[in-house]
Amino acid sequence: MEAEFIRWLKSTLPQQSPTNGGIGDDCSTMDFNVDSTPVITTDALVDQVHFNVNSQPLDLIGRKSLAVNLSDIAAMGATPVYAVVSLITPGHFTLADLQELYTGMITLAQETGTDIIGGDFNSHDGPLTISITAIGTAARSAIKYRFTTQVNDRIFVTGPLGRSLDGHHLTFSPRLIEGSILARYPDVHSVTDITDGLVVDLDAVLTGDLGAMLQAASIPCRHPTGNSKADTSHAFYDGEDFELLFTVGAQADIGALTEALPHDIYEIGVVNQTNIIQLELQDGSKKTLAITGYEH
Amino acid sequence: MEAEFIRWLKSTLPQQSPTNGGIGDDCSTMDFNVDSTPVITTDALVDQVHFNVNSQPLDLIGRKSLAVNLSDIAAMGATPVYAVVSLITPGHFTLADLQELYTGMITLAQETGTDIIGGDFNSHDGPLTISITAIGTAARSAIKYRFTTQVNDRIFVTGPLGRSLDGHHLTFSPRLIEGSILARYPDVHSVTDITDGLVVDLDAVLTGDLGAMLQAASIPCRHPTGNSKADTSHAFYDGEDFELLFTVGAQADIGALTEALPHDIYEIGVVNQTNIIQLELQDGSKKTLAITGYEH
Numbered sequence: 001m002e003a004e005f006i007r008w009l010k011s012t013l014p015q016q017s018p019t020n021g022g023i024g025d026d027c028s029t030m031d032f033n034v035d036s037t038p039v040i041t042t043d044a045l046v047d048q049v050h051f052n053v054n055s056q057p058l059d060l061i062g063r064k065s066l067a068v069n070l071s072d073i074a075a076m077g078a079t080p081v082y083a084v085v086s087l088i089t090p091g092h093f094t095l096a097d098l099q100e101l102y103t104g105m106i107t108l109a110q111e112t113g114t115d116i117i118g119g120d121f122n123s124h125d126g127p128l129t130i131s132i133t134a135i136g137t138a139a140r141s142a143i144k145y146r147f148t149t150q151v152n153d154r155i156f157v158t159g160p161l162g163r164s165l166d167g168h169h170l171t172f173s174p175r176l177i178e179g180s181i182l183a184r185y186p187d188v189h190s191v192t193d194i195t196d197g198l199v200v201d202l203d204a205v206l207t208g209d210l211g212a213m214l215q216a217a218s219i220p221c222r223h224p225t226g227n228s229k230a231d232t233s234h235a236f237y238d239g240e241d242f243e244l245l246f247t248v249g250a251q252a253d254i255g256a257l258t259e260a261l262p263h264d265i266y267e268i269g270v271v272n273q274t275n276i277i278q279l280e281l282q283d284g285s286k287k288t289l290a291i292t293g294y295e296h
Numbered sequence: 297m298e299a300e301f302i303r304w305l306k307s308t309l310p311q312q313s314p315t316n317g318g319i320g321d322d323c324s325t326m327d328f329n330v331d332s333t334p335v336i337t338t339d340a341l342v343d344q345v346h347f348n349v350n351s352q353p354l355d356l357i358g359r360k361s362l363a364v365n366l367s368d369i370a371a372m373g374a375t376p377v378y379a380v381v382s383l384i385t386p387g388h389f390t391l392a393d394l395q396e397l398y399t400g401m402i403t404l405a406q407e408t409g410t411d412i413i414g415g416d417f418n419s420h421d422g423p424l425t426i427s428i429t430a431i432g433t434a435a436r437s438a439i440k441y442r443f444t445t446q447v448n449d450r451i452f453v454t455g456p457l458g459r460s461l462d463g464h465h466l467t468f469s470p471r472l473i474e475g476s477i478l479a480r481y482p483d484v485h486s487v488t489d490i491t492d493g494l495v496v497d498l499d500a501v502l503t504g505d506l507g508a509m510l511q512a513a514s515i516p517c518r519h520p521t522g523n524s525k526a527d528t529s530h531a532f533y534d535g536e537d538f539e540l541l542f543t544v545g546a547q548a549d550i551g552a553l554t555e556a557l558p559h560d561i562y563e564i565g566v567v568n569q570t571n572i573i574q575l576e577l578q579d580g581s582k583k584t585l586a587i588t589g590y591e592h
Contacts, residue, residue, distance in 0.1 A: 024500070025442050026371035026488055027335035027432070034330045039323035042416050044382035044427050049420045075322035086340035086427045120338050120427075124345045127420070131340050131382045131427035136323070146321050192322055204320070 002121055005098050012106065013116055028117040030082055036137035038081075041072035047127035051170070053090075058097055059104030060170040062130070066105045068195070069134035070112055070174035071242045075193040077144040077183025078136035080112050080176065085119040088129040101130075112176060142183040144191035144246070146205045153189055153247035153271040154254075155212060159263065160222040161198055161241045162234030168222065169240040178244055181260045187252030197239040197293030198268075199277055205247060211274030214289075216281045220266040232279070239293050247271060298417055301394050308402065309412055324413040326378055332433035334377075337368035343423035347466070349386075354393055355400030356466040358426070362401045364491070365430035366408055366470035367538045371489040373440040373479025374432035376408050376472065381415040384425040397426075408472055438479035440487035440542070442501045449485055449543035449567040450550075451508060455559065456518040457494055457537045458530030464518065465536040474540055477556045483548035493535040493589030495573055501543060507570030510585075512577045516562040528575070535589050543567060 010023050032038050045068070047053050051061045066083060073080045085105065089098065109116050114134065158178050175193070182188045190205040198219075202212060221231035222241075248254055250270075258265060277289045306319050328334050341364070343349050347357045362379060369376045381401065385394065405412050410430065454474050471489070478484045486501040494515075498508060517527035518537075544550055546566075554561060573585045 026368040027337040027374065029436075029439060030334040030336055032328065032334070038326040038328070038334070040326055040378070040380055040414060040429075040431070041323040042380040042382050042414060042427070042429060044384055044416050044418060044425070046384050046418065046420050046422065046425070048422075049384075049418060072322040078323065082336070084336055084338040084429055086338050088340055088342050088345075088425065118336060118338060120340050122340060122342065122345060124342050124423070126342065126344075127422050129340070129342070129384065129425050129427075131338070131416075131425075133336075133338060133380055133429035135336070140325075143325060 001095055004095055005121065008099060009102070023118060030135070032137055035139065037140040037143060038135055038137050039073065039076045039078045039143065040133065040135050041069055042131065042133040043068050043072070044129065044131035046129045053128050056170060058100040062101040062104035063108045064170050065130040065132055066108050066114070067172060067174050068242065069132045070114065070176060071193045073134055073136035074174050074176045074179030075144070075191050075244060076136065076138060077142050077179050077191060078138035079180060080114040080134055080136045082135040083109065083114050083116050084133050085116060086131040087119065087121050089123045090128055091123055091125055093123065112174070138183060144183055144188060146190050146192050147207045149190040149205045149207065149210055149247045149271055150249065151210060151271055151273050152250035154250060154267055155202070155245070155247050155269045155271060156265045156267050157194070157220065157243050157245050158265055159243040160220040161194065161243060162231060162238045163222045164238055164240040166223065172242045174242060175244045177262055182244065182246055185257050187249040189247045189249060191244055191246040194241040194243050194245050195239055197237045198245070199236045199289050199291055200293030201245055202277060203291045205245065206271065209273050209275045211272050211276045211278070212269050213272055214269035214277065214279045216279050218266065218268045236289060237293055297391055300391055301417065304395060305398070319414060326431070328433055331435065333436040333439060334431055334433050335369065335372045335374045335439065336429065336431050337365055338427065338429040339364050339368070340425065340427035342425045349424050352466060354396040358397040358400035359404050360466050361426040361428055362404050362410070363468060363470050364538065365428045366410065366472060367489045369430055369432035370470050370472045370475030371440070371487050371540060372432065372434060373438050373475050373487060374434035375476060376410040376430055376432045378431040379405065379410050379412050380429050381412060382427040383415065383417050385419045386424055387419055387421055389419065408470070434479060440479055440484060442486050442488050443503045445486040445501045445503065445506055445543045445567055446545065447506060447567055447569050448546035450546065450563055451498070451541070451543050451565045451567060452561045452563050453490065453516065453539050453541050454561055455539040456516040457490065457539060458527060458534045459518045460534055460536040462519065468538045470538060471540045473558055478540065478542055481553050483545040485543045485545060487540055487542040490537040490539050490541050491535055493533045494541070495532045495585050495587055496589030497541055498573060499587045501541065502567065505569050505571045507568050507572045508565050508574070509568055510565035510573065510575045512575050514562065514564045532585060533589055
């Protein structure tokens with residue numbers, strides 16, 4: 001089946017250049033503009049942890065596997081260029097299963113300008129495992145890190161949070177446009193994507209003695225229930241939102257930024273030097289949030 | 297344990313540059329010389345297929361996982377620069393297990409000048425799975441592909457073949473020096489590494505109607521038994537040798553090449569236009585070899 005699968009891949013993936021062995025050679029070659037800096041990320045997804053092959057469509061599982069990697073590219077302010085894909089499939093997997101899995105991946109790759117240029121294929125007596133490495137590029141000065149947050153920065157997210165496992169985690173579009181727009185603004189100090197939950201991922205951009213005060217009334221919640229306490233709890237701890245979390249200098253004029261972005265953004269709090277993350281409730285009371293999140 | 301493991305990794309891996317978020321950011325940045333072409337390869341290894349956690353030391357399993365990737369870099373005539381590592385560990389894995397696994401990997405990384413710049417970590421109720429993507433660079437004109445073999449090329453391998461699973465597959469050194477030397481010789485037409493067995497990997501460099509005639513007496517066998525028929529069978533079909541297989545133009549003077557290489561090389565046959573791979577036995581008789589190899 002491997003030979004048949006690789007033949008199908010070669011005919012389905014965009015043609016490699018004539019000076020590139022491409023799919024089927026020992027390595028694939030890459031080209032970068034001399035004035036861009038390549039960035040790299042890798043995420044491995046496995047059945048029963050990140051998806052469920054018995055209840056979720058294979059094309060969406062394939063799509064998600066690439067999307068979580070592209071979300072990391074977006075969080076650097078970079079544009080995706082290449083990806084390589086390692087599959088370890090259960091023994092009962094058919095060629096049609098592989099094709100469905102790959103079709104979801106290839107569709108998102110094409111939508112985002114990502115060339116799948118190589119990979120590896122094995123089968124075993126165990127769970128479906130998909131490991132993808134994605135490579136993007138950005139101007140060096142535009143790359144957005146996590147450790148560059150400053151005190152008094154305003155904290156934003158690009159969309160509603162919580163309850164992603166109801167379906168959003170399989171169908172989300174990585175925030176590549178938002179990431180590339182944020183990259184153009186020097187007042188945007190830190191960017192990350194929300195994978196483990198708002199609190200854990202916010203903590204990751206609060207280096208040293210930095211802390212934050214969040215406003216309960218400002219947290220955008222997916223599928224709100226009317227019970228705002230339950231809703232914010234999902235927003236803080238569910239994870240897999242794949243929205244961007246970013247901080248902006250206190251003095252910055254964010255008018256141009258919000259105008260450039262395609263969707264509304266949500267201001268949720270401010271960076272301070274308390275070394276803890278607190279939530280201010282609508283009655284003015286404050287509570288400290290535990291730094292825990294979604295454990296896969 | 298993940299947090300503790302990442303702290304250990306950060307203190308163990310070479311320091312990232314101050315402008316690089318490095319381990320723990322969404323992506324890692326890469327730098328390439330403007331006159332070099334980056335190449336990329338990915339290989340995923342899984343317990344009970346590529347190694348056995350119950351009977352093999354974890355540091356050698358870690359070493360092998362990187363080494364098989366570096367072997368692909370060598371087979372392009374490239375020099376390794378970066379690697380990213382995705383681990384999916386069984387639930388019972390301890391921090392000490394992770395450290396032993398990584399120590400084997402880091403030792404080989406340091407020996408070969410490979411910077412481990414990122415990764416991903418998950419645990420599950422299933423087999424240890426290690427997925428590595430390695431990136432190297434070469435001068436564009438020096439890159440060696442598989443599809444550039446010419447009729448009448450002489451066929452060589454860099455070392456003895458067969459019976460690798462007795463131990464060699466865990467301890468081999470990827471043929472990086474040999475690959476970089478082969479890259480300097482335009483008369484070297486095609487290079488690959490032997491992973492699936494000599495016959496399958498030779499077939500991969502015989503594009504179109506190219507075939508080959510091998511000389512039984514010239515096949516270098518690991519641990520020869522005195523039964524040359526059994527020995528060549530191991531050499532043809534065992535796989536996981538991670539020696540380089542390369543072809544050289546018929547008119548080339550290979551004196552300078554053999555002098556530059558640190559170890560003996562073995563000339564095993566010649567490329568023809570028969571579209572099959574044949575073996576000439578010492579009595580002058582010929583037989584056609586089946587294009588099958590080691591199925592993991």
